[in-house]
Amino acid sequence: MKNNKRPNSRRIISVGQIVGWLAIFALAVLLFNKQGPKQAELDYSDFKNKVAAAEVSDLTVAPGVISGMYKNQDGQFAPFKTVRMEDPDLVNQLSAAKIKYKAEKDNSWLGNILFNVLWIVLLIGLWWFIFLRPQRSDGKSALNFARSKAKMQDPSQQTVTFKDVAGCDEAKEELEDVIKFLKNPKKFQRLGGKLPKGVLLYGAPGTGKTLLAKAVAGEAGVAFFSASASEFVEMFVGVGAARVRDLFDQAKKNSPAIIFIDELDAVGRRRFAGIGGGHDEREQTLNQLLIELDGFESKQGIILMASTNRPDVLDPALIRPGRFDRHISVPAPDLKGREEILKVHAKKVKLGADVDLKVVAKGTPGFVGADLANVINEAAILAARADEEAVTSADMDEAIERVIAGPQKKSRIISKHEQRVIAAHECGHTIVARLTNHSDPVHKVTIIPRGQALGYTLQLPLEDKFLTSKSELLDKLCILLAGRAAEEIVFGEITSGASDDLNKTMAYARKMVVELGMSDKLGPIALPNGDDGEVFLGRDLSRHKTYSEELARTIDEEILTLIKSSYARAKEIISSHRVAFDKLVETLLAKEVVDAKEIDEILGLKPVAKEDASPKPAEQEPVKEEPKAPKAEKPEAKQAELF
Template identity: 55%
Template sequence: MQNRWLRGLLTIVFVVLIVSLLMEFFNAPTQQTSQTPYSTLISDTLTNQVTQATVEPATHTVLWTDRSGKHYLTVYPTGYTNELSNDLNDHGAVVTITKPPGTGIWMTVLGDVLPLIVVVGLVFFLVRQGQGGNRMMSFGRSQARLINESQQRVTFADVAGLDEEKQELEEVVDFLKNPKRYLEMGARIPKGVLLYGPPGTGKTLLARAVAGEAGVPFFSESGSGFVEMFVGVGASRVRDLFDQAKKNAPCIVFIDELDAVGRMRGAGYGGGNDEREQTLNQLLVEMDGFGVNEGIILMAATNRPDVLDPALLRPGRFDRQIVVHAPDLAGRIEILKVHTRNKPLASDVDLAVIAKRTPGFTGADLANLANEAALLAARERQKRITMANFIEATERVMAGPQKKTRVLSNFEKRVVAFHESGHTLVGMLVPHGDPIHKVTIIPRGMAMGYTLPVPDEDRYRITREQFLDKVAMSLGGRAAEQIVFGEISTGASDDLEKSTRMVRQMIMEYGMSDELGPITYGRRQEVFLGRDLMRQQDYSDEVAAKIDQAIRHVIVEQYERAKSLLMQHRQTLNRLALALLEKETLESDELRQIVFGA
């Protein structure tokens, strides 16, 4: 934008100069003149030979014509303008005196201001060009940002729900504060700390908290910031980054999204001489080469540790690897406390209930949830954020905003009511079903309605019976449609997809099939194009047919099971659907009252 403005300014200046030169050229006399001495002019004036004369005080020249019609140009001495003009007038010449300079604003601009503008513009242009050259020379410089204590400081108090991870990193903080104690014992602090886990779990926040606790400089760079289209630039930036870190040691160097530069070598096209691999080689050398990097701790974060080069993960490089999981129930409560401490909460807000309704949410998800609740409260011009705002925000994050303008016909509304009632009833009747907190037929996101099951506690393992109950509940909506209306609709497409995916995992990944046995089928393989991971077929076509048959058998069996449960409790199914048609939304207490009468 600045270069465009500068080019425009210079263009205007040059146009003005050219126009002024052209005007001067066209205004110049076109007669053939010859220059004569001042004495000739005086003698011809005294003998009345001069008929016309144009005196120009600015240049001290006279353009005059004699009686024969010839034109002459004469330079006269400074200070003789008036005396010469009077002599010419007295001897019969027609005298014209040009306007002296400085009497017009345009002459002032052209004569005084314009040259200054031109000089300043040219100097500015040359300086900018010089800076551009410096930028080209610094193309291989690291783009890492240095975050000092003077900037916003993050400490472990700002990181909630990651107690074990913080405990693992306290050694790093203590070493940076008191390195002498560890060196006296002959201990060597880990050179590298790798944080890996799902997106949004707080890996970057943990790294900044370590720097904040230790009170040392913190260099932050993205893995993609090293790799450029020009070979050698990435390696140069790695060298420059570590050179800067050595000057600021002790310090922390943090590389986010390490998989962008640290992927396994030889996995793609281009052999071993491409830019990314040269950058990785330089990073390996800087971490554990012949050079000494005392006081520099390299921290990195990634969502894909499985694609990293093995040389990065060996001892001496990333010695310590910390898994950052999604928080558990207690962790979610602590995270919600952090994200709501500066928000005005109403007395009915119960963070424990909110945490219980959000299993699987990461720290970033919970931050977004708290922000959505605050936006909803502000939209309603409330003074405090209520529990209703948090519940609505939870459902917006899970399923999308309500579609109040989407109007369903009475028949479609009945189909949706029985479909969701089928999910709810089967989910409440199976022995391992999660408690149903809410069911609604109000459209939200892409769904015409939804049923919200929430487990009582966080689970880290699922049994075969729990898998089968989930599949039966997922197929309950389609079964209810067939029982009540005698036909099926497209509303169960998502249910079928989820059921098929769960059963396929049961059989192929977890070996939960009596026919196929405790065997894992298909191995994960990284691919260069398309999705990052796919399951490569490492079994025969005969086994593939058996897998398809086993998947079909389980889904059909659970579908018939769901139909049987609904037919046995047909009256309860009708009561649920009628209550949904009347109220549109039913909470857990109302559901238990309708189904169990309690």
């Protein structure tokens, strides 16, 4: 393996730089010679005549020169200077004419040094500081825009390994080949195999893509160059392409090495998608990146890794085989993965005996690694704030709710009438969620404000699921509309509290009809959603319909049918269980928080059991049957995707 030495950053100064600095030097000389007002030169005899006529003033008598103001032919005072002669009577003549003057010591040699030599030394020093000094040290300078801003990390300083990464076992297995190649490239080259030049990590924000790249470098023990894609593009044309060239040059000098570019979509978006043509700075940077990917061979020991959470907007030429050959998905972790991630982040946190990380993992469906790290950190902060000896289970529960909905708004004053409206709204969600066949179990309901929410119903699944049935989506629509239905049933009017529920309802219903083929009238069809539109202009702006107006009218009718039928179903469930609903409202107003056990007692239900997944008809009294084990979605307040 080649030694990883720091690249020699000494460079020969170009002819253009020398010419430029000579031009600056000449300009400075001209400016120095022209500085200050122009002084007229008088003969000493003319000066004596002016003294006799009292036509001079503000004299400065120096050993070699006399300067001051004199009256010229136009009768105006102007600056002048004259050579001083040996004249013992000069002082007496000035005193007799009452002309003010001042004398200076003989320091002309010092002035000559200061004004004629020192500024040249300063100019040379500035030249050395900007150009020569950085070339002897780290190669960075204020005017050196073309240098890459990528940070190089020595193998000895890399402490992150695969032991620090959890919840993405499949991604780690895919990256094992990269590590083995960097450690022993001859093993692959012996049979003619070539390692992929580029590895693209994609997934939702916070899933650990950057951490995976660092772990690969730590496991392989090679130089690691990390840069953000936004660092390549500057206001100066050509800087981005120059920085890309410089980055690859540094990597070649330190091979074997890994180049990691974070947020690749900042420079890797599709070309020729905008109005301004294809010659902007970002596209020049992308073109240079494509050239560099074609310019090196895998035998050079350079691996390019990049991460993005928008792989759909990348240029096809960038992600084709031969450039980014391997695409590795880094998804949100499952139940086992969440537990492993929690163990990694909890190593430095003192946990109480009542904290079970497996239970915490069950209560955080859909959370990514960054969310789980935040949960552990928030729990530790809450425990320290309360002067506790260790983090308790209550701290963990509060931390999860903080991540989902935000901190409690204890200072927010809400009137009794609005509290009752909020309680009825949330109880509508709760009772419908508990009495429908395919919904997630209700964990708790509260009217304590958190973040932007005045109250919320928290549903947590029992297991991870990767498919969503039509029945589950219909129950979802019914649950979302249950809050508005409860307001109408109890108060005979509606409020603005259901605005977010209505937006989500519309999104779910449209997705069912247009994309998932779940409309009985339209059948199993999926209509274009505009994903092939130009990214630069925005897909909503560039979207065009590929179906008739008649079909569009049918789509709207089907969406309205789904929403209206779900709303009627929600009203029917609440009305048929009005006694239990009213009791739940009063309990919630009294306690502000009602957990799942008390909800089941009020509704006369048995607790949800994971073993019994048989459905319960909503039309019957659901005392003897239990709900089906639901799908694994992140709680409603934390959902980032529709499904």
